[in-house]
């Protein structure tokens with residue numbers, strides 16, 4: 001199995017606070033990895049390290065054998081919440097196209113292939129009818145779907161999703177998870193999520209992060225003591241419980 005992402009002895013500190021401590025992680029082609037852990041456990045930081053947005057003080061990070069700064073083209077990223085106030089005029093179509101061409105792209109010539117990829121990405125997230133709308137006019141959920149389209153448009157090898165369904169209503173969450181179900185055979189996915197019922201159903205592997213990586217492996221083999229340190233129901237993650245049971249009061 002080809003190695004897509006590799007972190008070796010990665011340390012990140014903000015001032016004196018160590019947020020990632022000696023993290024070793026390998027993600028192989030075709031993996032669907034769920035990253036769970038408490039608030040402030042370093043999950044978003046880990047994704048930013050893979051993206052090259054944060055440079056670790058120590059350690060080595062490789063994406064398909066390259067340093068992250070040289071791997072932008074192969075990574076799709078949906079940040080937590082996404083930008084909330086976009087008050088400059090830019091259409092949904094342009095936002096997605098920029099995911100393919102970069103920020104300078106809109107001033108360059110773009111090809112039929114770029115046009116088709118943009119169309120397809122918007123179709124996948126069911127936002128084609130909004131293509132000419134200004135992004136600032138959309139609801140939070142609609143905007144999040146546009147950012148998902150943007151992350152898919154360059155046909156990435158790896159998709160990084162940071163709490164991707166935040167702000168999306170239950171029906172759209174279900175559709176989004178169905179979309180991931182379809183995508184998981186085509187792309188390696190790393191998803192940070194507090195939605196354990198979704199994690200339990202969708203992912204194959206789990207990483208438990210609380211500064212240190214306490215567990216990384218198959219969800220079925222997740223150790224019992226993770227429950228104590230994380231307050232995460234191990235039984236649920238390992239075997240899955242229908243969403244309706246989890247949310248029954």
Ligand SMILES: Nc1ncnc2c1ncn2[C@@H]1O[C@H](COP(=O)(O)OP(=O)(O)OP(=O)(O)O)[C@@H](O)[C@H]1O
Nearest residue numbers: 014015019037038039040041042043044045046080
């Ligand atoms: N730019 C920054 N400067 C200083 N501290 C930061 C910065 N970004 C994050 N932190 C701190 O680093 C720690 C880890 O943050 P991070 O966002 O990676 O955690 P997380 O696991 O994604 O949390 P959550 O589940 O709440 O989203 C937190 O204590 C946070 O306050």
